[in-house]
Amino acid sequence: xxxxxxxxxxxxxxxxxxxxxxxxxxxxxxxxxxxxxxxxxxxxxxxxxxxxxxxxxxxxxxxxxxxxxxxxxxxxxxxxxxxxxxxxxxxxxxxxxxxxxxxxxxxxxxxxxxxxxxxxxxxxxxxxxxxxxxxxxxxxxxxxxxxxxxxxxxxxxxxxxxxxxxxxxxxxxxxxxxxxxxxxxxxxxxxxxxxxxxxxxxxxxxxxxxxxxxxxxxxxxxxxxxxxxxxxxxxxxxxxxxxxxxxxxxxxxxxxxxxxxxxxxxxxxxxxxxxxxxxxxxxxxxxxxxxxxxxxxxxxxxxxxxxxxxxxxxxxxxxxxxxxxxxxxxxxxxxxxxxxxxxxxxxxxxx
Amino acid sequence: xxxxxxxxxxxxxxxxxxxxxxxxxxxxxxxxxxxxxxxxxxxxxxxxxxxxxxxxxxxxxxxxxxxxxxxxxxxxxxxxxxxxxxxxxxxxxxxxxxxxxxxxxxxxxxxxxxxxxxxxxxxxxxxxxxxxxxxxxxxxxxxxxxxxxxxxxxxxxxxxxxxxxxxxxxxxxxxxxxxxxxxxxxxxxxxxxxxxxxxxxxxxxxxxxxxxxxxxxxxxxxxxxxxxxxxxxxxxxxxxxxxxxxxxxxxxxxxxxxxxxxxxxxxxxxxxxxxxxxxxxxxxxxxxxxxxxxxxxxxxxxxxxxxxxxxxxxxxxxxxxxxxxxxxxxxxxxxxxxxxxxxxxxxxxxxxxxxxxxxxxxxxxxxxxxxxxxxxxxxxxxxxxxxxxxxxxxxxxxxxxxxxxxxxxxxxxxxxxxxxxxxxxxxxxxxxxxxxxxxxxxxxxxxxxxxxxxxxxx
Numbered sequence: 041x042x043x044x045x046x047x048x049x050x051x052x053x054x055x056x057x058x059x060x061x062x063x064x065x066x067x068x069x070x071x072x073x074x075x076x077x078x079x080x081x082x083x084x085x086x087x088x089x090x091x092x093x094x095x096x097x098x099x100x101x102x103x104x105x106x107x108x109x110x111x112x113x114x115x116x117x118x119x120x121x122x123x124x125x126x127x128x129x130x131x132x133x134x135x136x137x138x139x140x141x142x143x144x145x146x147x148x149x150x151x152x153x154x155x156x157x158x159x160x161x162x163x164x165x166x167x168x169x170x171x172x173x174x175x176x177x178x179x180x181x182x183x184x185x186x187x188x189x190x191x192x193x194x195x196x197x198x199x200x201x202x203x204x205x206x207x208x209x210x211x212x213x214x215x216x217x218x219x220x221x222x223x224x225x226x227x228x229x230x231x232x233x234x235x236x237x238x239x240x241x242x243x244x245x246x247x248x249x250x251x252x253x254x255x256x257x258x259x260x261x262x263x264x265x266x267x268x269x270x271x272x273x274x275x276x277x278x279x280x281x282x283x284x285x286x287x288x289x290x291x292x293x294x295x296x297x298x299x300x301x302x303x304x305x306x307x308x309x310x311x312x313x314x315x316x317x318x319x320x321x322x323x324x325x326x327x328x329x330x331x332x333x334x335x336x337x338x339x340x341x342x343x344x345x346x347x348x349x350x351x352x353x354x355x356x357x358x359x360x361x362x363x364x365x366x367x368x369x370x371x372x373x374x375x376x377x378x379x380x381x382x383x384x385x386x387x388x389x390x391x
Numbered sequence: 392x393x394x395x396x397x398x399x400x401x402x403x404x405x406x407x408x409x410x411x412x413x414x415x416x417x418x419x420x421x422x423x424x425x426x427x428x429x430x431x432x433x434x435x436x437x438x439x440x441x442x443x444x445x446x447x448x449x450x451x452x453x454x455x456x457x458x459x460x461x462x463x464x465x466x467x468x469x470x471x472x473x474x475x476x477x478x479x480x481x482x483x484x485x486x487x488x489x490x491x492x493x494x495x496x497x498x499x500x501x502x503x504x505x506x507x508x509x510x511x512x513x514x515x516x517x518x519x520x521x522x523x524x525x526x527x528x529x530x531x532x533x534x535x536x537x538x539x540x541x542x543x544x545x546x547x548x549x550x551x552x553x554x555x556x557x558x559x560x561x562x563x564x565x566x567x568x569x570x571x572x573x574x575x576x577x578x579x580x581x582x583x584x585x586x587x588x589x590x591x592x593x594x595x596x597x598x599x600x601x602x603x604x605x606x607x608x609x610x611x612x613x614x615x616x617x618x619x620x621x622x623x624x625x626x627x628x629x630x631x632x633x634x635x636x637x638x639x640x641x642x643x644x645x646x647x648x649x650x651x652x653x654x655x656x657x658x659x660x661x662x663x664x665x666x667x668x669x670x671x672x673x674x675x676x677x678x679x680x681x682x683x684x685x686x687x688x689x690x691x692x693x694x695x696x697x698x699x700x701x702x703x704x705x706x707x708x709x710x711x712x713x714x715x716x717x718x719x720x721x722x723x724x725x726x727x728x729x730x731x732x733x734x735x736x737x738x739x740x741x742x743x744x745x746x747x748x749x750x751x752x753x754x755x756x757x758x759x760x761x762x763x764x765x766x767x768x769x770x771x772x773x774x775x776x777x778x779x780x781x782x783x784x785x786x787x788x789x790x791x792x793x794x795x796x797x798x799x800x801x802x803x804x805x806x807x808x809x810x811x812x813x814x815x816x817x818x819x820x821x822x823x824x825x826x827x828x829x830x831x832x833x834x835x836x837x838x839x840x841x842x843x844x845x846x847x848x849x
Contacts, residue, residue, distance in 0.1 A: 084685075089604065091596030105634065160522045161530075188768055190765065190768070192536060284519070319750070377618075
């Protein structure tokens with residue numbers, strides 16, 4: 041069993057039973073239980089509380105410090121921070137309109153690609169794969185999550201990018217009438233048209249990020265599929281269902297929460313992915329709605345490329361961008377966690 | 392009446408039984424054969440259930456026709472796509488070929504299966520093909536990522552100087568026989584050590600807190616830690632950059648990078664550690680409490696040792712993440728080309744950062760060196776990951792054979808020690824003076840004077 045999935049399978053329970061319950065039993069004849077902790081135990085509890093508190097302080101410090109440092113820039117820019125496309129904090133306007141759209145588009149491509157991949161892999165491992173391969177396949181998916189993002193970035197920038205150009209060209213040739221697939225400067229059926237308009241696009245970055253979020257979403261889905269009640273599976277087979285019929289009527293409804301939650305956790309990861317995106321895209325600071333076209337940007341790549349700016353105000357502006365990313369990721373993650381948790385609690389009503 | 396149902400008897404009774412049976416047979420024989428001038432009908436013995444060979448019926452698996460339709464669909468899709476490709480090509484490139492032939496394969500396969508099966512079964516087969524190929528695609532992508540990196544990095548990877556030199560005197564375009572990434576390897580190891588020195592004690596303490604002290608505060612910390620697990624890693628780097636480097640004026644250094652990495656992996660270690668601690672069997676802990684132990688002794692002597700393998704896995708997974716992270720290091724470690732072992736002054740580059748810097752240059756050999764560094768990084772991650780799998784594959788408290796033997800030897804030693812102590816105790820107590828009961832007189836003649844066996848011995 042992989043650790044990520046282990047984590048998610050257990051996180052909804054309320055922890056172990058307290059060996060020293062403090063709440064006395066109720067009722068007229070209830071005996072009073074009083075726990076007299078020894079000095080050593082009291083010190084031990086203090087230590088544990090201290091450890092938990094310290095971790096909490098560190099984590100909260102990161103968020104609040106971001107907010108504190110971002111305040112200068114946010115205060116000065118006001119609402120225009122969300123509408124300005126340019127990024128020029130030291131002279132003139134700056135805002136996250138362009139980078140936020142870029143972040144969203146990359147994450148969108150990543151999720152659209154990763155969802156079927158993760159769903160297919162999870163279904164394959166839990167339903168189709170021979171039993172003796174299952175453990176190794178789970179290990180391979182976990183390994184995929186452990187491969188450093190810079191390695192994915194290398195692969196995307198040096199290999200995938202040039203292979204995908206033909207696909208990009210084909211999509212823009214045939215589906216260019218859909219605005220998101222349009223490419224300025226591309227001419228249909230022009231064999232001499234340059235291919236560089238298709239490189240370094242949101243689409244390619246999204247494909248690479250999709251590979252990075254697939255294992256995360258996959259392990260959550262697979263864990264939920266594996267918990268689908270055996271009685272209902274056999275019931276479906278007994279009624280004459282094919283394997284797909286069983287999956288559609290038992291496994292998928294059972295795992296709906298995990299599919300949504302896993303996808304959203306993947307989305308959270310996709311929003312924050314930095315280095316692979318930086319290696320692929322060529323940054324532009326205008327809203328680029330054409331995902332197949334060269335040039336896009338994202339919040340994390342903006343931070344990675346501009347952190348060296350010297351003026352404190354520019355740093356504050358970067359902090360404001362980081363804060364936006366922080367808030368977005370937190371929202372997505374909390375939503376995902378609550379969806380996954382709810383699906384689990386529904387699963388317990390089986391008996 | 393069968394003899395097997397009889398209890399085992401003596402020789403006489405067996406003989407008596409045999410005689411009895413003979414008598415029965417002889418008395419019945421005439422009755423059966425008397426009216427018959429023809430020989431009696433002999434019916435074949437009905438085979439009992441036990442005689443039937445045990446061959447379970449196959450209820451799944453592929454039939455011959457399934458294999459035929461798979462192979463035929465594959466062949467025809469490849470041929471059709473090949474023909475299309477050579478004559479009327481709407482695409483180019485290998486990727487398009489694979490995609491189109493796959494789509495054709497699915498269609499042909501559906502058509503072929505529909506000759507034999509009903510609609511439901513056809514849908515089932517098509518879904519099976521799609522799901523299997525999606526999974527195959529994911530695994531193929533991973534294999535391709537690893538293979539491509541190793542293939543591109545191999546030329547740099549095999550040179551010895553790659554591991555023994557730094558890039559101090561190596562210009563960007565220098566051949567692969569000069570310069571290496573020793574400084575980055577060293578930087579990674581130093582940063583990893585400092586990171587773990589921060590993250591492991593705090594992470595394990597936090598995990599014990601999450602697992603052992605339930606309550607409202609616990610739930611709050613858990614929520615925050617879960618949210619932080621998915622914190623974009625660059626934000627940890629930005630935080631450290633803004634505090635340690637800009638406010639405290641530390642400068643780019645390995646220590647700052649380690650702090651950023653520690654913030655990144657702390658929630659990972661905490662969550663995974665919390666899980667493995669909660670997997671420790673409750674009756675073990677309850678047994679400990681039942682013996683009157685305090686909580687901290689139970690945690691220290693029962694919970695933590697039982698979860699040792701799982702905790703090691705948590706730490707190793709965290710370490711694998713820390714080794715591969717680029718963006719926190721990018722903002723905090725700075726970039727250098729020379730060997731630097733001082734984590735507190737001067738920039739200290741790590742392996743992923745070295746990759747990032749190398750492939751950003753236009754020189755061909757630099758890019759190759761970058762791929763070589765990525766290969767080295769990949770090897771480190773895979774090694775760590777394998778160790779984590781081996782440790783984490785066992786359940787909590789499960790031991791390797793060697794540990795098992797060691798544990799048994801220790802147990803035997805303990806048993807001997809406890810026996811010896813009890814023996815000692817018994818002898819000591821038996822020598823205790825017990826004041827004789829006043830009513831029975833000072834000494835009764837039967838008792839040895841003054842010494843009696845103490846009650847409650849072992």
